[in-house]
Amino acid sequence: MRIAIIGAGIVGLATAHALLDRGHQVVLVEPGGKQGRPTDGNAGWIAHTDIMPLTSPKAWRNLPRWLMDPLGPLTIRPAYLPQLTPWLLRFLLASSPSRIKASIGAIRSINGEALPAWKSLLSSLNLSSHLREKGILSVWRHRDDFLRAQEMIERQRRFGIEAQALSPAALAEMEPVLRNVEAAVLYPDACHVSDPAWLAADLLRLALERGAVHVAAQALGIDPRDGGIHVRTDGAGAEVAADRAVVSAGIWSRSLAAQLGDRIPLDTERGYNATYPQGSFGIGRPIMFEGEGFVTTPLDTGDRVGGAVEFAGLEAAPNHRRTDAMVQRLTRFLPHLESEPPARRWMGFRPSIPDSLPVIGRARRDRRVVYAFGHGHYGLTQAAVTAQMVAGLVEDRPGPVATEPFSAQRF
Template identity: 45%
Template sequence: MKPQSVHILGAGIIGLATAAVLIDRGFDVTVIDREGPGEGTSRGNAAAIAWTDVAPLASPGIWKKAPGWLLDPLGPLTVRPSYAFNILPWMLRFMQAATPSAMKRSTQAIAALNGLALPAWERIWERMAWSNHVRHEGCLDVFDKPSQLAEARGGWQSQRNHGMDVRELSGDELREMEPDLSSDVVGGAYLPGWLHVDDPYELCRDLAAYVMARGGSIMKGEAVSVARTETGAIVRLEEGHIIKTEALVIACGAWSKWLAAEFGDDIPLDTERGYNITVPVPGVSFRRFIMLPGYGFVMSPIARGLRIGGAVEFGGLKAAPNWQRVDALVARAKRIAPNLNADHGERWMGFRPSIPDSLPVISRASGGSNVFYAFGHAHHGLTQAAATAEILASLIAGEEPPVDIAPYRANRF
């Protein structure tokens, strides 16, 4: 029987988008989070709706770059020595996902989900009257090394093969579009379909307000145990409060692994620790989202200034931030934007929930109960949130989802 009440664990962008779609479909919705709407990883998101990005992190070519990255403790990809043993099982699965056949499957599945991403967001934004907070300026892929520019062309062609508009440009053409780019920039590409939001944190807060205005609830609390019941699920919170629900959605990002294990699902979920700095007065002005694939980070113009962030650090959920990684991001950004001044920026570190094949888990939990998963979106959380919400709403309502969810099932591992 179709449930009437749904509780969502996690008030990040995935959980809140899901709540907004469910409440518009008539469900009684409660979102539970230990911190509050958008206070976790979603707060420092780079703000892109990167629906044109269909390449998984695991690819045959990454092994040419990975050794050099791993030898640099401040590089685009690093593993903290104290976490090397913990991440080994994840890395072995990552190697399996990097074969040509596995990469092809992952690319197709990312493209299917991303194909739903923008229309799904536009439906939510229209209902929220939020479209004026979305910037349709496109994205620039920017390179200062000819060898990296040449390597990028294969990825651009893959995007074109999936129907995306990618226009290769010279260094001069890029500087014509963004005059603050360095004279060292040799070329890149323009992706006009890319867009980004004013501020992902404000989007989270506005989604929460939207849900509450329609009768939904947002409550603080930390789940310490979860279990199935004959009529749905039960959640015990840290302070002892017990919640019974007809349907439960687990959308806790990097903290979802142990909750899924309670329902018999062993998910190879780990966290990519991402760093950024948001500079209110950066000394440079960009209209478009700037991707620096050769350096593994981005520059995103948002309402609060310029956000510079990215890179991947595997170090778990407990280690203290290594703020030298932010200093390294700024130093590399100055190679591309020489007039950048990041002296008074706000530093931040968050936990991207990452699965080796670059695909999230969007499915019912094992055992056929009214427990559903929505986590593991890594770099595509903001991009895929609304699409994930529409898929989950269909599953919870007992309807056929808008895309084939086989690639995202929890039991695929």
């Protein structure tokens, strides 16, 4: 079949290869140069060990403290609150114990297949050199907060996720530059990539070498007619004709889904980061600073600190005072950063769904259109397994993970 993939971020690119593997023709509809794509500046984690939705008790425990700080880990710009209110109401509904339990089950089902899917994809393309298997650390500034996290850690272990509590001496040996940390857990099976933008560039290059076509245009609409699917664009060719279509355009997917009868509660958690010259942090692996709202990663292109959540939509200008405040909080743990020169700053649009589950499934009005968007903080983690799920939906056969929990019609 001829399949149009709308969006060439990490999910769309992984999906292109899954479909090329099965002998389909692929057309990538992507304007290029779009500012704020998470693929171009995320933390680079394959965080398949995560199991908790954003609605978890941990998030609610930190929420009042975060909201009190206008430059803290989470903020809502007042002018955007009326537009965000429906999303917030769904977030509240997703916070019930039964909904959290269901979300945990769904997250584990997809994350449990995430790393094997990535290893298979990278190996098949001779791109395994992008993978950095050094584990991921979670650290706590206060031991009391670590003790409150024990239930979550034990639940991870029951899912078969290895979580090693580290003694102060073991932590000091592993990451000697860290300060003001009273507890730490190592997830030895977690990993990261060389740089997410580098990985995406290689996936695009190889997709084109394998015969995929890139249409450098913005998709404006999807019209099922004349026995096929027609993607309207703002490009010179105006339309892309296909047998099937995959909507994988991140936050920009919402309007396309609405045209197909699916009202998706999709909004953007604007994330900020700063990237310093390689080696500036002096760390050997990614670190989650629990309760602080940020993470660090030693990428091949530089040491990155990223995180924070800002709800302000797509149009508001970045507020890099948030980036500066995040870096300042990081100096509690890495005091030597005070003397480092300014870093490259970036802001991107995470496509977020209130229950922390992506939308992976068929469109309401036409089964020939498949959705693959809304991965929030897990776009890179879940991209390769999402691609396998999408390939199954396109061909009407079972994929590696049941798609029912991720259906667009669950709303």
